[in-house]
Amino acid sequence: MMRFYCADGRCLSLDIGAAADALTDAVVWIDMVEPTHDEDRMMERLLGISIPTRDELKDIEPSSRLYVEEGATFMTASLVAKADSEVPHLTDVGFILAGGRLVTVRYAAPKAFSLFIGAMHRIPGGCPSGLVLLTRLMETIVDRTAEILEQLVGRVDALSLQVFGEGAAGKRRPPRYLESRLLTVAGHHRLVAMTRDSLASLSRLMTFLYALPPARDDRETRELCRSISRDIQSLSEHASFISGNITFLLDASLGLINIEQNTIIKIFSIASVVFLPPTLVASAYGMNFAHMPELQWTYGYPLAIAAMVVSAAIPYVFFRWKGWL
Template identity: 60%
Template sequence: MIKTYCLENGGGELKVSEPPEALSSGLIWLDLVHPSKEEEALAERLLGIDLPTREELKDIEPSSRLYVEDGAAFMTASLLWKAESATPQLADIAFILIGNRLVTIRYAEPRSFDLFAASLKRQHSKCREGRELLARLLETVVDRTAEILEFGVAKVDDLSVHVFVDRKAASRRPPGFLEDKLLDIASHHRLVSKARDSLVSLSRLVSFVRSLPELRKDSEANSLLKIVARDVQSLAEHAAFIANNITFMLDATLGLINVEQNAIIKIFSIASVVFLPPTLVASIYGMNFHFMPELSWSFGYLYAIAAMIVSAVVPFLFFRWKGWL
């Protein structure tokens, strides 16, 4: 699908239309969403350049992601999408500046593009060139990333409330509660990790765009990109802070699991020590020797039972006195 954004009536109205047969002077944005082979060929014919394929967008070398060719600046960034799902992903999206037009190629649908398109219809007079359009689109992408990180912070805070509770509440936890929380921690870590990767990619793209001669001459677009660069840097630091909190949460949860396991092992150890003396008494009087003085006692059986009870109670009271129970 190809979406075209054109300024009409002297820039007073923004119109979203289907792919044209020829480029008009008011066309400022050509958005290719899951383009087919035919749509790619049409866009290449209209623009007069070779567009990167889906496989080429996955290249990680800087020379394949950021370069200038045939008078057009080709840039590829990895943007975060499916952030609300259990498996957030990175989508490789191409941004191409050719003349006064912006061309985007994407095989995913990050929410930031829909937000920007909606705001563009309301504030179309602020974007009359592709360079400024790119700057504002990147600003929206960064704002969306900030929103995702805020969502991650809220989830981590909610998780910490469930993990760090008082002793009485902890005793009422169902079996395997903390083990299940490890999966939640892993999910939050994946989200923040993907956001950090996206911010690194955006930082490289913004630095490249600002180095373009035509961008340095555009004071308004350059000032917007400068703000975007500062926002990316601050969000990267914030994401690192969140990642440290998640690491602490992981270590703390593993520590609590070890504490619970040690408490269980301690109970079994004390129980074995408590029942060891009665077992010894029962073993002695269970021997099949003919000459045992206690065998002829009238109260020998009661004596053995009492000896077993006393030998069990004394260690139990000793452990209570030491505070081990």
């Protein structure tokens, strides 16, 4: 699917047949979302450039992600998609500056794009060129990344209260409560790792963009690039701080699990010591007495079997109720 955006934020969503007629000087942004092979070939003919495929966007070599070719500038950044869901992931997005226009190629829907599209008409002075639009889009992407980190801080704080709050309040945790929290910690750590990778790719992109002559020659664009780069640096440091907190929370959870397990082992050890003297006496005498009335009971053997089963079941049920097993 392809959408054409004008400088004032107007959107033209057309099929392949009408796309050539829509590509006028008023169009400053061509957003290609999961483009088909035919759409790629058509845009290559209209713009005179090569549109990167999904596999080419995944190329991790820096020289393959930031380059100038055929008079166009090609840049690729990794963005966090579905950050609010249970399965966030990184998606590679291609940014191409060609003929005064911006072309984006993406195979996912990062929230920053919908936020930027919704606020595009409110940008002062609009977006007269693809370069200005790209810097404004980068600003929105960085703002969205900051929002992801802010939400992650709230989740980590809530998880910290869950891990430490129950014990501090004197409440007994449910069985395997801390073990279930480890999966949540792992999910938070995965998200912050993705965010750091995304910030690293955005930092490289902004450095490359700032070095381009059109960006250096325009004062407003140059200052905006500097501001975005400083924001990326600050967010990278903040992400490292959050990662440290998550690591501490993971270590603390494992420590609490070890403490609980040691407490359980201590209880088992005490129980073994308590029952050791009776076992020693029974072993010494072997219950070999001449006068044992139970030997003459008709149902003595089944009662003994039942007593053994009950004596084994009661500790098992008790330990399960206490959450020790």
